[in-house]
Amino acid sequence: MNKIEPRTLAGFMELLPEEQILFEQMKQKIEKTYQKFGFLPLDTPIIELSEVLLAKAGGETEKQIYRFNKGDTDLSLRFDLTVPLAKFVAKNYGNLSFPFRRYQIGKVYRGEKVQKGRFREFYQCDIDIIGDGELSILNDAEIPNVIYTIFKELGFDDFTIRINNRKLLNGLFESLSQNENATEILRIIDKIEKIGKEAVIEELEKISVSKDSINKILEFIEIDGTTDEKISKLQNLNIENEMFKIGLEEITETIKYIRIFGIPENNFKLDLTIARGLDYYTGTVYETFLNEHREIGSVCSGGRYENLAEYYTNKKLPGIGISIGLTRLFYVLNELNLIKAEQKSISKVLVIPMAEDLKVPIEIANTLRKQGINTEIYLNDKKLKAKMKYADKLQIPYVIIVGEDEIDSGIVKIRNMETGEEKEWNYNESLKDVLI
Amino acid sequence: MNKIEPRTLAGFMELLPEEQILFEQMKQKIEKTYQKFGFLPLDTPIIELSEVLLAKAGGETEKQIYRFNKGDTDLSLRFDLTVPLAKFVAKNYGNLSFPFRRYQIGKVYRGEKVQKGRFREFYQCDIDIIGDGELSILNDAEIPNVIYTIFKELGFDDFTIRINNRKLLNGLFESLSQNENATEILRIIDKIEKIGKEAVIEELEKISVSKDSINKILEFIEIDGTTDEKISKLQNLNIENEMFKIGLEEITETIKYIRIFGIPENNFKLDLTIARGLDYYTGTVYETFLNEHREIGSVCSGGRYENLAEYYTNKKLPGIGISIGLTRLFYVLNELNLIKAEQKSISKVLVIPMAEDLKVPIEIANTLRKQGINTEIYLNDKKLKAKMKYADKLQIPYVIIVGEDEIDSGIVKIRNMETGEEKEWNYNESLKDVLI
Numbered sequence: 001m002n003k004i005e006p007r008t009l010a011g012f013m014e015l016l017p018e019e020q021i022l023f024e025q026m027k028q029k030i031e032k033t034y035q036k037f038g039f040l041p042l043d044t045p046i047i048e049l050s051e052v053l054l055a056k057a058g059g060e061t062e063k064q065i066y067r068f069n070k071g072d073t074d075l076s077l078r079f080d081l082t083v084p085l086a087k088f089v090a091k092n093y094g095n096l097s098f099p100f101r102r103y104q105i106g107k108v109y110r111g112e113k114v115q116k117g118r119f120r121e122f123y124q125c126d127i128d129i130i131g132d133g134e135l136s137i138l139n140d141a142e143i144p145n146v147i148y149t150i151f152k153e154l155g156f157d158d159f160t161i162r163i164n165n166r167k168l169l170n171g172l173f174e175s176l177s178q179n180e181n182a183t184e185i186l187r188i189i190d191k192i193e194k195i196g197k198e199a200v201i202e203e204l205e206k207i208s209v210s211k212d213s214i215n216k217i218l219e220f221i222e223i224d225g226t227t228d229e230k231i232s233k234l235q236n237l238n239i240e241n242e243m244f245k246i247g248l249e250e251i252t253e254t255i256k257y258i259r260i261f262g263i264p265e266n267n268f269k270l271d272l273t274i275a276r277g278l279d280y281y282t283g284t285v286y287e288t289f290l291n292e293h294r295e296i297g298s299v300c301s302g303g304r305y306e307n308l309a310e311y312y313t314n315k316k317l318p319g320i321g322i323s324i325g326l327t328r329l330f331y332v333l334n335e336l337n338l339i340k341a342e343q344k345s346i347s348k349v350l351v352i353p354m355a356e357d358l359k360v361p362i363e364i365a366n367t368l369r370k371q372g373i374n375t376e377i378y379l380n381d382k383k384l385k386a387k388m389k390y391a392d393k394l395q396i397p398y399v400i401i402v403g404e405d406e407i408d409s410g411i412v413k414i415r416n417m418e419t420g421e422e423k424e425w426n427y428n429e430s431l432k433d434v435l436i
Numbered sequence: 437m438n439k440i441e442p443r444t445l446a447g448f449m450e451l452l453p454e455e456q457i458l459f460e461q462m463k464q465k466i467e468k469t470y471q472k473f474g475f476l477p478l479d480t481p482i483i484e485l486s487e488v489l490l491a492k493a494g495g496e497t498e499k500q501i502y503r504f505n506k507g508d509t510d511l512s513l514r515f516d517l518t519v520p521l522a523k524f525v526a527k528n529y530g531n532l533s534f535p536f537r538r539y540q541i542g543k544v545y546r547g548e549k550v551q552k553g554r555f556r557e558f559y560q561c562d563i564d565i566i567g568d569g570e571l572s573i574l575n576d577a578e579i580p581n582v583i584y585t586i587f588k589e590l591g592f593d594d595f596t597i598r599i600n601n602r603k604l605l606n607g608l609f610e611s612l613s614q615n616e617n618a619t620e621i622l623r624i625i626d627k628i629e630k631i632g633k634e635a636v637i638e639e640l641e642k643i644s645v646s647k648d649s650i651n652k653i654l655e656f657i658e659i660d661g662t663t664d665e666k667i668s669k670l671q672n673l674n675i676e677n678e679m680f681k682i683g684l685e686e687i688t689e690t691i692k693y694i695r696i697f698g699i700p701e702n703n704f705k706l707d708l709t710i711a712r713g714l715d716y717y718t719g720t721v722y723e724t725f726l727n728e729h730r731e732i733g734s735v736c737s738g739g740r741y742e743n744l745a746e747y748y749t750n751k752k753l754p755g756i757g758i759s760i761g762l763t764r765l766f767y768v769l770n771e772l773n774l775i776k777a778e779q780k781s782i783s784k785v786l787v788i789p790m791a792e793d794l795k796v797p798i799e800i801a802n803t804l805r806k807q808g809i810n811t812e813i814y815l816n817d818k819k820l821k822a823k824m825k826y827a828d829k830l831q832i833p834y835v836i837i838v839g840e841d842e843i844d845s846g847i848v849k850i851r852n853m854e855t856g857e858e859k860e861w862n863y864n865e866s867l868k869d870v871l872i
Contacts, residue, residue: 006748038832047545
């Protein structure tokens with residue numbers, strides 16, 4: 001028979017079990033943290049009607065969509081979890097309690113150019129808080145608490161949640177009569193860390209921003225000092241613009257409550273250069289950086305938007321949310337050897353039967369499982385050496401060998417595979433004390 | 437602006453949060469049980485090259501495939517988790533430890549005719565044990581241990597794992613020189629419970645099985661009594677056929693070890709009528725029924741196959757596995773009100789601030805979370821009544837109201853939302869004792 005070469009599509013992550021175990025641990029820590037803050041689970045289909053999914057999309061995103069017909073139906077694979085959320089909330093408005101706090105962790109699809117570390121199928125881990133008509137600014141301060149808890153859980157200490165408010169920027173542009181250019185200006189200043197100040201000035205001149213306005217913009221984004229110093233410098237700019245004033249109030253309030261939420265000063269920062277490319281955001285915006293690995297880019301971003309589902313409903317649904325691109329995050333952390341794993345195997349114990357009689361080893365395995373200990377029993381006919389090698393390769397931390405002697409005496413030895421240390425266990429007793 | 441009607445495709449399950457919580461609990465119980473037996477996680481892409489995914493498929497399945505082009509590439513969505521497993525094992529053969537025990541829980545896609553309780557996107561929860569060249573029959577006895585543990589975990593007692601061995605049937609047919617008709621005969625006798633004995637005889641006559649052979653076949657599938665009586669009746673059939681003899685040995689061994697694995701007699705059964713439609717299986721086969729709800733059909737099925745990945749590799753990879761169609765199972769159990777939920781909410785506690793000062797309520801929420809208790813804090817400006825209603829609708833079991841008095845005294849009241857009972861808590865102490 002002719003064989004088909006077994007292969008996986010480029011841009012699609014497929015891990016070996018030992019890596020998958022680490023991936024699952026990261027995923028679970030994120031999910032548990034979302035739950036710890038009371039976010040509700042949601043699981044929307046991966047396939048949606050193109051008409052529904054692409055209600056808003058256009059330009060770059062649309063080209064990347066996996067879109068196809070099944071029979072007469074025009075279908076697309078979701079490219080994020082926000083549009084399905086908007087559809088879901090608009091569809092089920094009457095059955096939801098607001099503020100609606102939901103998390104969703106799932107795969108999304110974008111046919112991006114394949115390159116190292118970029119994926120066409122990847123997990124997003126999202127939370128959003130959706131208000132019915134209104135949503136308190138306190139939510140803007142709670143989101144960093146979630147981000148903080150997640151990255152601590154993942155074993156990081158030196159990270160910074162960078163915060164800004166789009167109303168500051170938009171108000172500034174308005175005061176300079178640059179509303180029309182706002183999106184373009186945002187796009188340019190967003191690049192300042194990458195391309196430098198001079199290049200930003202050049203690009204701003206190209207789109208006919210006046211010298212005076214450029215100076216004001218730079219004066220704004222170059223504001224430095226501590227968070228409190230920055231806020232007082234913003235006040236001193238004396239920008240006479242309503243939106244700017246609201247933005248300043250919002251960011252002041254947000255910072256005040258971020259502190260009450262208990263986020264340490266070195267884990268957050270007011271960063272006036274952060275705009276987030278999308279014109280979607282209308283208030284607070286976040287980006288999160290691992291300070292020793294700035295090159296990775298933001299590992300958790302999001303912000304506040306005025307209206308989640310305007311393409312589907314007249315209801316005003318303001319919201320705030322963040323997203324973690326888990327597949328890419330896992331990939332880069334794994335490359336940098338930065339994944340802190342408590343556990344490298346699924347099984348904690350491998351029971352190895354070495355006698356004809358399987359009653360005792362099976363009983364031991366069942367007993368351990370009832371005590372909540374993941375336990376595998378080696379059921380195939382191999383020499384002891386091969387069985388030990390199996391435990392070793394799977395990095396199973398403990399092995400129990402059950403031969404004739406052990407069956408006769410009722411006492412087995414538990415071998416710590418890392419240290420080689422052995423402890424005796426009378427298997428009618430609880431193992432937990434012996435293992436730890 | 438014209439609004440797009442927010443809608444979800446027919447045949448795609450999308451649950452409200454209160455149902456999604458129950459779904460996630462079922463999914464997690466299955467996953468935890470798979471892990472308890474040492475199965476390793478795997479997560480393959482949902483999209484594969486059609487050439488790879490459809491290496492084996494044909495007929496009915498192929499029509500149901502979601503298949504499309506992206507650029508020049510012919511792609512398909514996976515329709516089960518077995519073909520991706522075969523691809524994965526063939527591709528990564530050198531990097532795996534055998535027996536390779538993996539679980540995978542993920543969505544698969546089949547464009548079936550839409551009808552109530554049938555889904556086009558649904559979760560399968562699979563385990564498989566793959567041997568390198570050989571795989572001990574003991575594995576056939578361990579699989580029912582996993583099935584048994586799962587359905588006990590899901591809160592069921594009255595279920596039966598029905599077991600058969602395809603070699604018995606195939607050996608019988610061989611002894612009757614009916615090898616050619618084997619698949620067709622299997623298909624017919626598989627229906628005996630549905631269509632009755634007479635209709636089976638009629639259908640067998642239609643495909644020219646001799647009266648004598650029909651009698652032998654019926655004599656075989658009508659064997660009754662206890663499991664041990666059935667085995668001795670099988671021996672007494674005196675069928676002189678090598679395959680039948682091997683099948684009889686295998687099933688005898690399997691039953692012997694199922695008992696040693698501790699499965700109660702009323703939770704398993706030798707059922708000679710079970711064939712499983714697929715010609716894929718070559719040895720032990722399983723179906724699992726909830727006895728009070730036979731109409732649901734088998735809730736967990738699978739079996740032994742000779743060669744997992746013959747379309748991709750010359751390596752002989754025998755295996756055994758089972759699958760739970762979770763989406764359908766959840767749907768029918770939910771319809772029948774048979775889902776046993778320990779927990780109907782994500783949050784265990786809702787903290788309701790009723791004073792200007794948020795320091796204390798936030799501190800309480802953070803403290804509870806650190807103690808492992810999922811806690812939400814109500815952050816929006818509403819009257820107490822609206823906040824209580826929110827807790828009620830989300831079925832959050834405990835509420836803590838924090839007003840001026842509580843802040844002054846350092847003592848809050850924890851209200852059990854079901855009983856109305858209130859307990860005082862000094863929030864510098866651990867809450868766990870108070871809650872339980």
